[in-house]
Amino acid sequence: MSVPGGSTVRGAVRFADTFGRRLGGGTIGSVPVVLGLLAIWAVFQILNPHFLSPRNLSNLSVDIVGTGMLALGVIFVLLVGEIDLSVGSVSGLASALYAVLNVNLGMAEPPAIVLGVLCGTAVGFVHGFFTAVVGVPAFVVTLAGLLGWYGLMLFIMGTYGTINLNDQGLVAQLTNYYFSDVAAAYALAALGTAGYFLTAWRGVKRRRAAGVPTRPPAVIALRTGALAVIAFAAAYVLNRFQGLPLALLIFLVVLVVLDYVLRRTTYGRMIFALGGGVEAARRAGINVAWVRTSAFMMSSTMAAIGGLFLASRINSVSQTSVTTDLLMNAIAAAVIGGTSLFGGRGSTWSALLGVLVIQSIASGVALMDIQTAVQFMITGGVLLLAVVIDSLSHRAQRAHGRA
Amino acid sequence: MAQPSAPPLLALSGVFKRFGAVQALTDVELEIHAGEVIALVGDNGAGKSTLVKVIAGVEPADTGTVEWRGHPVHIGRPHDAQHLGIATVYQDLALCDNLDVVGNLFLGRELSRIGVLDEVEMERRTRALLATLSIRIPDVRRPVVSLSGGQRQTVAISRALLGEPRLVMLDEPTAALGIEQTAQVLDLVERLRERGLGVLLISHNLGDVKAVADWVAVLRLGRNNGFFDVTTTSQEQIVSSITGASDNAVTRRVAREGEL
Ligand SMILES: Nc1ncnc2c1ncn2[C@@H]1O[C@H](COP(=O)(O)OP(=O)(O)OP(=O)(O)O)[C@@H](O)[C@H]1O
Ligand SMILES: [Mg+2]
Numbered sequence: 065m066s067v068p069g070g071s072t073v074r075g076a077v078r079f080a081d082t083f084g085r086r087l088g089g090g091t092i093g094s095v096p097v098v099l100g101l102l103a104i105w106a107v108f109q110i111l112n113p114h115f116l117s118p119r120n121l122s123n124l125s126v127d128i129v130g131t132g133m134l135a136l137g138v139i140f141v142l143l144v145g146e147i148d149l150s151v152g153s154v155s156g157l158a159s160a161l162y163a164v165l166n167v168n169l170g171m172a173e174p175p176a177i178v179l180g181v182l183c184g185t186a187v188g189f190v191h192g193f194f195t196a197v198v199g200v201p202a203f204v205v206t207l208a209g210l211l212g213w214y215g216l217m218l219f220i221m222g223t224y225g226t227i228n229l230n231d232q233g234l235v236a237q238l239t240n241y242y243f244s245d246v247a248a249a250y251a252l253a254a255l256g257t258a259g260y261f262l263t264a265w266r267g268v269k270r271r272r273a274a275g276v277p278t279r280p281p282a283v284i285a286l287r288t289g290a291l292a293v294i295a296f297a298a299a300y301v302l303n304r305f306q307g308l309p310l311a312l313l314i315f316l317v318v319l320v321v322l323d324y325v326l327r328r329t330t331y332g333r334m335i336f337a338l339g340g341g342v343e344a345a346r347r348a349g350i351n352v353a354w355v356r357t358s359a360f361m362m363s364s365t366m367a368a369i370g371g372l373f374l375a376s377r378i379n380s381v382s383q384t385s386v387t388t389d390l391l392m393n394a395i396a397a398a399v400i401g402g403t404s405l406f407g408g409r410g411s412t413w414s415a416l417l418g419v420l421v422i423q424s425i426a427s428g429v430a431l432m433d434i435q436t437a438v439q440f441m442i443t444g445g446v447l448l449l450a451v452v453i454d455s456l457s458h459r460a461q462r463a464h465g466r467a
Numbered sequence: 468m469a470q471p472s473a474p475p476l477l478a479l480s481g482v483f484k485r486f487g488a489v490q491a492l493t494d495v496e497l498e499i500h501a502g503e504v505i506a507l508v509g510d511n512g513a514g515k516s517t518l519v520k521v522i523a524g525v526e527p528a529d530t531g532t533v534e535w536r537g538h539p540v541h542i543g544r545p546h547d548a549q550h551l552g553i554a555t556v557y558q559d560l561a562l563c564d565n566l567d568v569v570g571n572l573f574l575g576r577e578l579s580r581i582g583v584l585d586e587v588e589m590e591r592r593t594r595a596l597l598a599t600l601s602i603r604i605p606d607v608r609r610p611v612v613s614l615s616g617g618q619r620q621t622v623a624i625s626r627a628l629l630g631e632p633r634l635v636m637l638d639e640p641t642a643a644l645g646i647e648q649t650a651q652v653l654d655l656v657e658r659l660r661e662r663g664l665g666v667l668l669i670s671h672n673l674g675d676v677k678a679v680a681d682w683v684a685v686l687r688l689g690r691n692n693g694f695f696d697v698t699t700t701s702q703e704q705i706v707s708s709i710t711g712a713s714d715n716a717v718t719r720r721v722a723r724e725g726e727l
Contacts, residue, residue, distance in 0.1 A: 276587060276594060331582065348545065
């Protein structure tokens, strides 16, 4: 276990070690994305002074929600080491189903929403069945889904063309409603910061009581401080426009809840276990087929929810609602944010970071009135960079482990 | 040694296992008593790991009967074996690379309240267990992918000893270990025997086998090929039984008589 040789060797090993761990770890692994995001914002702000205006940032915070919901689901599938190419089509299918039921067939909104979301869940079950039970590679199953569910959506939409949503309806309100009272945004910022601090502090106390090493309190103080700065700055900016967007609130709540599920529950542990070693998980008695299926169900359910937000944003559903870059953006967001394509590493926060990067690029490009061609090229480059970092950290970990 | 009247901890008979065209196990029988160390030896591909997986419920037998402390049981899934108190260290370790040491130790049997993990208690027990086994792991919160081969093996071994197993199966547990750590594992095997556990130890190192085992069971091409008392059997006899150099009815008979 001890490393023979001079202290230089030991120092180098320790450095390589911490570096590998940082690349591989959860929160510290997001440092490159955060820096990248700041760089993108700085560049666009220099090119166009409206970029960091409250209006643009507020719009950005609503624009990220639809794709962000899709990315949240994709993260579950990536964590178990699979892929889901159908999320774009499923989001379109769910919103089409909702719109036809509600607008055209006159069903009340709540049941129409529930049916749209459950339709996503059922689709995920089908994908999971063919992948986990029959054993067809997820790539092919969800590619079939990409075509098939898109076809089903066209079929449902068939005679209706474009369906305009009721602009006073629940779905329309998802992205139209703002808590204009300035207290709302600040309250959320305060609640988030206090929540983080109290959980962390309670953890420290429990660990001390049990006699296990704790994270130094200084780290907690530092993180709480950083979180407070970001949260209150965001609240300030949002309040300078129309206040806290309902969509953003829902997105953050879902993100935090899913983060808790992944990191703190036995279910989340099973998801990670599958990504780290299917055979090991199986031998530990984990029902691999079920956990894998559930990941696809999460993915499709979140895609359906995301579809409703996307429909809400344009207040309509049409046959062109499903664009190919929606799928690409959802997967790219998860990966850019730091969730590994190799399975077993990642967190829900990567959905937020990744989608912020992608939407920032889109919004910056739109502001400057450049062609979308440029946007695609930039986003492609960023995605490639993210995948390279992912692969290198994956390899560094392996290499170190075998040494 | 166990009293003659006590039923064996585990008794297998007539175990068959086939993988496609490969008949991995043919009519295998094996008895393990509490407080005994049985070494399972045989050439590469003899079926040792397959037998371990059959007992662990990972690759259930095609046919065969299993008795646990005198009662017939069915082991069809890993959970069945876990509930009986059978713990296994697999040859390939079966660790989840991305999980930390604590996560791997408790994988599949996490401490939780209404589905919420009790990380603090799991970490406390992990540290306590590693301390009693005098295992040094730099950081139990580190993903096991970043540990050395030997450290990973010690993690896999401690994983098997968590909880209160009655039978511990170790599939080449010392393969990646240094001299010191190998000695520690052999000491550990002896401690398990003293605590009255049954131990099934697979090893290619006959020196180790002679040092700790009470009995040696030989597998050859998926069949039983002798069962020897370590104290009265020479290494040459075991070797010839493994390689089949003197594979005939007489030696098998002698071996059986030694067993009774
Ligand atoms: N999952 C499997 N699929 C197909 N064949 C298998 C499988 N597992 C084992 N076998 C075959 O069964 C036979 C016994 O393999 P096993 O792993 O039990 O050998 P072993 O005695 O443990 O060998 P070693 O000393 O090399 O570990 C081999 O011929 C092997 O190829
Ligand atoms: Mg083997």
